[in-house]
Amino acid sequence: MGRYVIRRTLFAIPTLVVISLIIYGILDLAPGDPAGQLPLTIPAEVRENIRESLGLNDPFMVKWLKWMRLMFINEPLNAIDSIFGTCIGDCEARDRIISWSSRAPAIDIIMQRLPQTLWVLGLAFIIGIFIAIPIGVFSAYKQYSLFDNVGSVVTMIGFSLPTFFTGLLAIYFFSVYLGWFPSLYDTTLVVNSWDTAVQQIKQMIMPVSVLSLFNAAVLSRFTRASVLDNLNEDYVRTARSKGLGERTVVMTHVMRNSLIPVVTLIALQVPGIFAGAIITEQIFRINGIGALLITAIGQSDVPMVQTLTFIFAVLIVLFNLLADVTYGVLDPRIRYD
Numbered sequence: 001m002g003r004y005v006i007r008r009t010l011f012a013i014p015t016l017v018v019i020s021l022i023i024y025g026i027l028d029l030a031p032g033d034p035a036g037q038l039p040l041t042i043p044a045e046v047r048e049n050i051r052e053s054l055g056l057n058d059p060f061m062v063k064w065l066k067w068m069r070l071m072f073i074n075e076p077l078n079a080i081d082s083i084f085g086t087c088i089g090d091c092e093a094r095d096r097i098i099s100w101s102s103r104a105p106a107i108d109i110i111m112q113r114l115p116q117t118l119w120v121l122g123l124a125f126i127i128g129i130f131i132a133i134p135i136g137v138f139s140a141y142k143q144y145s146l147f148d149n150v151g152s153v154v155t156m157i158g159f160s161l162p163t164f165f166t167g168l169l170a171i172y173f174f175s176v177y178l179g180w181f182p183s184l185y186d187t188t189l190v191v192n193s194w195d196t197a198v199q200q201i202k203q204m205i206m207p208v209s210v211l212s213l214f215n216a217a218v219l220s221r222f223t224r225a226s227v228l229d230n231l232n233e234d235y236v237r238t239a240r241s242k243g244l245g246e247r248t249v250v251m252t253h254v255m256r257n258s259l260i261p262v263v264t265l266i267a268l269q270v271p272g273i274f275a276g277a278i279i280t281e282q283i284f285r286i287n288g289i290g291a292l293l294i295t296a297i298g299q300s301d302v303p304m305v306q307t308l309t310f311i312f313a314v315l316i317v318l319f320n321l322l323a324d325v326t327y328g329v330l331d332p333r334i335r336y337d
Contacts, residue, residue, distance in 0.1 A: 005325060012317045019313045020071065024064050027306050070097045071310065075107050097307055101299040106307040110289065116187050117288035124208040128215030129266065136223025140231060141250060158217030163210055167283035170206045181206050187287035207284045215269065222265050226258040267323035270315060
């Protein structure tokens with residue numbers, strides 16, 4: 001297992017290099033640059049000097065290699081210095097990826113927005129998992145029962161309705177009509193008392209519920225199908241013939257094998273948390289990663305868009321690796337030699 005993790009980690013490096021080349025190449029073709037955002041009264045030669053000083057006129061490969069050095073070397077070193085309070089090399093003169101719109105390091109802005117996204121979307125994803133897996137297992141075990149039929153209807157509704165529709169519906173019903181929850185998310189709220197804690201919980205209920213419904217709907221159907229496949233296997237009949245109780249058969253034997261494909265879906269959905277933030281954060285006005293990406297696209301802030309997109313790619317590669325490692329834990333028959 002250790003050798004496999006090392007091999008996959010080493011293989012992930014060229015994968016990320018190719019992904020970075022594709023991301024940088026596509027976004028480099030996008031129109032807009034810092035010189036284009038300057039007032040029209042500035043002469044053309046001044047604009048050209050600004051572009052030259054920023055290296056925007058360099059050949060594509062030169063610009064990509066510079067960006068690679070910043071992303072793979074400078075930014076990780078800066079993160080290490082920030083966490084451990086060190087100063088590796090000439091940290092004061094270290095170049096950073098600078099946002100064109102805010103003139104600040106892109107990673108620093110992302111880290112400021114990240115807690116809002118993790119609080120809402122991360123919590124929704126965790127709740128969705130804890131809801132979906134038990135429902136999927138019980139629905140499969142009680143196939144065609146009332147619980148299974150009701151669960152099927154609810155999950156199909158949750159899967160079919162997009163989050164922007166259910167989000168707006170929740171705002172109209174629970175905020176406008178009933179007045180139970182605030183319609184907008186206050187990202188400036190500081191939780192330092194019981195009243196502010198209650199206010200924080202109330203403003204998180206709607207976005208967390210909307211995303212949890214969607215995530216749980218997909219995952220519960222997938223879990224149900226996986227458990228149904230394993231309930232009819234020979235090893236289940238063998239376990240029952242040995243006199244094992246139904247609880248032991250389902251929880252010990254069926255669950256371990258059924259969770260293997262479910263883990264794949266969970267691992268692939270984790271980066272989708274941040275992709276889903278693009279829509280959900282716009283609906284509830286959450287000042288997180290999704291809102292930052294939309295703002296960066298609207299302002300033609302190419303460095304910020306490149307950084308966010310590459311972070312999403314890193315998450316996909318990372319969680320695919322974690323899913324492969326989890327397979328060996330769930331099923332000892334899987335070997336990576």
